[in-house]
Amino acid sequence: MVTLAIAAFIFNTTEFVPVGLLSDIAESFQMETAQVGIMLTIYAWVVALMSLPFMLLTRQVERRKLLIALFILFIASHVLSFLAWNFPVLVISRIGIAFAHAVFWSITASLAIRMAPAGKRAQALSLIATGTALAMVLGIPVGRVVGQLFGWRITFFAIGVGALLTLLALIKLLPTLPSEHSGSLKSLPVLFRRPALVSIYVLTVVVVTAHYTAYSYIEPFVQNVAGLSGQFATVLLLILGGAGIVGSILFGRLGNNHSSVLISSAIALLLACLLLLLPAAQNEMYLAVLSIFWGIAIMIIGLGMQVKVLALAPDATDVAMSLFSGIFNIGIGAGALVGSQVSLWLSMSSIGYVGAVPALAAFIWAMIIFRRWPVAMLEPQHHS
Template identity: 75%
Template sequence: MLSDIADSFGMQTPQVGIMLTIYAWVVALMSLPFMLLTNKVERKRLLICIFALFIASHVVSFAAWNFTVLVISRIGIAFAHAIFWSITVSLAIRMAPAGKKAQAMSLIATGTALAMVLGLPLGRMVGQYFGWRTTFLGIGAIAALTLFYVIKLLPKLPSEHSGSLKSVPELFKRPALVSLYALVAVVVTAHYTAYSYIEPFVQNVAGLSANMATFLLLVLGGAGIIGSVMFGKLGNRHSSTLVSSSIGLLVLCLALLLPAAQSTVNLTILCLFWGIAVMVITLGVQVKVLALASDATDVSMALFSGIFNIGIGAGALVGNQVSLHFEMSSIGMVGAVPALIALIGSVLIFRRWPVSLEEQHNH
């Protein structure tokens, strides 16, 4: 919806695109501090507060009378996002029955994938027919419904294993964990360099319609579901192999983005493999992070979410600079460079520290 928002405030699309970087970097900066501030709060109450903030901020987005107000409302949503992702994965794993922890992870991932699949095209369609403000209002309404179910269905969940400020330097003394965090930052930067600008790329470089852009976003997201199902089946035993081969696949997809843009079929197939790769990488690294920091799950996930968002912001910024100063057609090749570095890194890391989630939990 960047183009529509730009039009309504009389701005250029790349100027509005900076909103993505601000949002992602606020999440990155605030994930850990907020997690530590709330680490003693009972989890159900915390979720209720997060949702209240999320809903209120979307109402402000809907009413935003200028771009500054819109950015401020997005920062409110970023605050909610920062805490939400720090606690949900470990809550899901905690509520999962024994031996079902990898499945709990892949259910959360499937939810995330579905959100990406349905969220982007639905948001675009609502925005096209009723204006971008209605999209934000709709998200607020769905969140209000979710809040109702959180209040009704969740049991009281006292905070446990969340870790404290003391666990941060402890975690950074674990070289395997630090290497994984670095890997996440590089691979997410690579992915978002191209992904942030996929819509203008499809329209301006490949010369395809706006509807085709929506369709390709659907394919990318839908492929994520395939990736999460694959990971649910194979992730317990083969996470290292899966992650490294998926990073290899990401390198190929980014390098071939421009040649594939000559044909709709090729571009669709490429988006399918791209979506599978990104989902498997995200899940695989999360499983490994949790295995290496089972004594401080919330702190380790807050750091993971923060570093992930540094990558999103950096990728969006690189994509933005490439589009403004070079050719938008080269976003794929530029993204392939950090992806290749990540591939080499992942092989070295998994050789040095082989570990999987279930092994750790059984010790």
């Protein structure tokens, strides 16, 4: 379980680490930050497009072998990122990583649930989520510090080394895990006939787009709009991530019984943070406090959605989760794209306001659907 959590940490660190390195990468290829940001969108959309097809292609493959293969692809792609002699090569290396990522997230949540002792499903997920949270807490800022000290290439190289060590641990520790409950294409129409589940998917894509519209460009925002130092950008990313751990603990305590209220409140909090982003940019203290609430909100939203998806699709967890991962990544890509367009055409200072529009829509939608399907959202107790 812990190794899986570490794997989650590594996969998420690499997805988001460019957020902290955008300015450096742009500089090294003589490009604009908003142009380099397209790399985030390509990565996220490849994950989104490939999650389901790859999961269905690999659904008969024994899970331990599959994880080992994923890690080999992942490590090789990082070596290519390290060597990338121009921007297109960097993008190609990121697509390789995205392929590995797509399969990894489709199977991880259900593996965690399978390996968890009875009655500990929420905790098992919460452990994986903590790996994810730590990626935002430590991964992005540490990646940024390494990038600033030794160059962004070394950051990617270091992630590859971390993945190699994790791979060795997985080879040693993981038992043989035949594939099960993965569902198949037949479960797709079944899942799409569940209005409660489909509404959660819709909510996910809208709220994630809102978050990433601003979050993808937080590093150039802090430096160019708020006029603060690169060091402060690192600190801010640390605070945002650290708050995620608080969100994760809160959710672990309250999530099983009050997930709907928690998610709705978190979306309202996210909306407030996006609206206050520009006003808060006048002062380091304001931005720091804002980041705490933002970090807590986004972590609760991410965890809450996963718990609801698993509760609504106990019969096809892999298909449901790979759809969730795909949809989440559509949101990441859309947010990064909107953020880059806003930065290029309007001004980077308005990313918070633009992000607030889908956040408001998400809040209204959450209110509607949690009222409409209050009970179906709870984790079924009979089903272990």
